[in-house]
Amino acid sequence: xxxxxxxxxxxxxxxxxxxxxxxxxxxxxxxxxxxxxxxxxxxxxxxxxxxxxxxxxxxxxxxxxxxxxxxxxxxxxxxxxxxxxxxxxxxxxxxxxxxxxxxxxxxxxxxxxxxxxxxxxxxxxxxxxxxxxxxxxxxxxxxxxxxxxxxxxxxxxxxxxxxxxxxxxxxxxxxxxxxxxxxxxxxxxxxxxxxxxxxxxxxxxxxxxxxxxxxxxxxxxxxxxxxxxxxxxxxxxxxxxxxxxxxxxxxxxxxxxxxxxxxxxxxxxxxxxxxxxxxxxxxxxxxxxxxxxxxxxxxxxxxxxxxxxxxxxxxxxxxxxxxxxxxxxxxxxxxxxxxxxxxxxxxxxxxxxxx
Amino acid sequence: xxxxxxxxxxxxxxxxxxxxxxxxxxxxxxxxxxxxxxxxxxxxxxxxxxxxxxxxxxxxxxxxxxxxxxxxxxxxxxxxxxxxxxxxxxxxxxxxxxxxxxxxxxxxxxxxxxxxxxxxxxxxxxxxxxxxxxxxxxxxxxxxxxxxxxxxxxxxxxxxxxxxxxxxxxxxxxxxxxxx
Ligand SMILES: [Zn+2]
Ligand SMILES: [Zn+2]
Numbered sequence: 440x441x442x443x444x445x446x447x448x449x450x451x452x453x454x455x456x457x458x459x460x461x462x463x464x465x466x467x468x469x470x471x472x473x474x475x476x477x478x479x480x481x482x483x484x485x486x487x488x489x490x491x492x493x494x495x496x497x498x499x500x501x502x503x504x505x506x507x508x509x510x511x512x513x514x515x516x517x518x519x520x521x522x523x524x525x526x527x528x529x530x531x532x533x534x535x536x537x538x539x540x541x542x543x544x545x546x547x548x549x550x551x552x553x554x555x556x557x558x559x560x561x562x563x564x565x566x567x568x569x570x571x572x573x574x575x576x577x578x579x580x581x582x583x584x585x586x587x588x589x590x591x592x593x594x595x596x597x598x599x600x601x602x603x604x605x606x607x608x609x610x611x612x613x614x615x616x617x618x619x620x621x622x623x624x625x626x627x628x629x630x631x632x633x634x635x636x637x638x639x640x641x642x643x644x645x646x647x648x649x650x651x652x653x654x655x656x657x658x659x660x661x662x663x664x665x666x667x668x669x670x671x672x673x674x675x676x677x678x679x680x681x682x683x684x685x686x687x688x689x690x691x692x693x694x695x696x697x698x699x700x701x702x703x704x705x706x707x708x709x710x711x712x713x714x715x716x717x718x719x720x721x722x723x724x725x726x727x728x729x730x731x732x733x734x735x736x737x738x739x740x741x742x743x744x745x746x747x748x749x750x751x752x753x754x755x756x757x758x759x760x761x762x763x764x765x766x767x768x769x770x771x772x773x774x775x776x777x778x779x780x781x782x783x784x785x786x787x788x789x790x791x792x793x794x
Numbered sequence: 795x796x797x798x799x800x801x802x803x804x805x806x807x808x809x810x811x812x813x814x815x816x817x818x819x820x821x822x823x824x825x826x827x828x829x830x831x832x833x834x835x836x837x838x839x840x841x842x843x844x845x846x847x848x849x850x851x852x853x854x855x856x857x858x859x860x861x862x863x864x865x866x867x868x869x870x871x872x873x874x875x876x877x878x879x880x881x882x883x884x885x886x887x888x889x890x891x892x893x894x895x896x897x898x899x900x901x902x903x904x905x906x907x908x909x910x911x912x913x914x915x916x917x918x919x920x921x922x923x924x925x926x927x928x929x930x931x932x933x934x935x936x937x938x939x940x941x942x943x944x945x946x947x948x949x950x951x952x953x954x955x956x957x958x959x960x961x962x963x964x965x966x967x968x969x970x971x972x973x974x
Binding site for chain 2: 474476477478479480482483561583586587590594595596597598599600601602603604605606607608609611612613615643667668669670671672673675676
């Protein structure tokens with residue numbers, strides 16, 4: 440496979456489009472948790488019950504047309520190779536939990552990979568909808584369309600008092616997890632994230648790294664999401680998150696301005712050193728690569744580096760993950776082999792831009 | 795109910811204390827429970843799992859002296875999926891939709907804790923069961939503002955709302971008759 444083809448595989452088609460504030464907000468995601476009314480939740484359900492659910496999805500939705508999104512594809516996770524599973528996780532199409540419970544799990548994907556519906560995750564359905572940039576409200580209304588469409592064939596577990604009933608008490612009510620992926624290099628460099636994170640937590644929002652709970656902010660990318668799902672409408676949840684994200688966008692812009700004004704030459708030096716590392720290194724670990732990519736992306740955003748697309752960070756952040764490297768190599772690789780392949784793929788990718 | 799230790803904060807923990815076969819109930823706030831070592835929490839806040847076990851399931855190592863705490867409905871089991879209350883508090887997860895009904899009496903403190911004091915859904919309603927619930931929500935909201943108007947002696951406005959409520963109630967009666 441050529442690198443170009445492989446790259447186009449590495450990022451979902453929806454990610455190639457630009458969205459509002461996409462210099463800072465990389466993507467917006469809405470997730471809705473839903474369950475069947477009369478079935479035991481996946482956590483303790485018998486294998487045959489879970490198979491029933493998979494069969495139902497296969498029959499009802501394989502190749503179904505959903506509005507203008509083209510045909511949906513239903514995949515059983517058990518049919519994926521271990522490396523493919525990793526790739527799906529690294530592309531955020533499925534959760535690590537789903538990959539681990541592969542025997543009875545599935546995923547329904549839209550062509551652009553913008554809609555992914557996980558089946559038999561912790562809940563029977565986890566509807567995920569992604570949009571590029573900062574577009575939470577639009578993502579919510581589109582996720583509702585998917586929800587309404589699925590509901591034509593499924594009776595959801597719902598209670599007037601408690602709302603949508605979920606396996607975990609932390610999801611009950613709306614079942615909604617709204618989140619954004621933000622690139623916050625200037626706030627991190629100026630050590631402001633340490634101060635901001637507790638303040639954000641106090642507002643009932645969660646801040647974490649790019650690959651989920653407990654993961655550190657690789658490449659200065661943070662995921663910010665709501666925690667409360669009960670007692671607030673979906674619109675209010677999304678608006679509350681939006682207002683915090685808007686403030687963060689503003690603060691990041693200010694921090695970038697301050698940095699370029701006061702530390703111009705140091706910042707430029709750091710960015711170009713990172714650029715050099717990516718262009719010329721022969722061995723690179725994922726953590727270093729992520730840090731350098733973040734610097735280069737910042738360099739593109741503030742105009743130090745030209746003729747390089749912003750999307751390079753989104754692309755390469757996925758590409759440098761272990762699953763993807765092995766997918767590319769079509770075999771499993773040792774740590775050192777991965778570091779060598781990572782360096783060489785990054786060099787080639789940057790080279791593509793300079794031709 | 796107020797906490798029986800500090801008499802300030804509301805009691806969110808309801809413990810059953812069994813000494814020599816004698817049962818006594820304890821109603822304390824989380825703060826006092828922690829102070830007195832009835833429950834233990836991790837340094838960095840607590841995960842939901844700790845929270846649930848903290849609420850219902852006493853960790854024996856933290857129970858003082860000879861006191862032994864047990865929770866009353868431990869043997870309660872969901873008729874649909876078989877999950878017992880004990881298991882529910884241990885894993886912190888529901889087994890099916892009926893679990894919510896089965897453990898209903900013990901859920902409010904959990905939801906309040908997890909969702910900043912909220913216990914009632916305010917969001918989307920499935921299309922298929924939607925219209926009835928929406929009507930109920932509307933009636934409840936009208937009733938509230940009607941009371942407000944009565945207190946402010948704005949009787950004309952209150953009467954207007956009363957008529958709206960009647961109309962809505964008639965509609966739902968007709969619908970129910972039509973359904974049966
Ligand atoms: Zn107290
Ligand atoms: Zn149950």
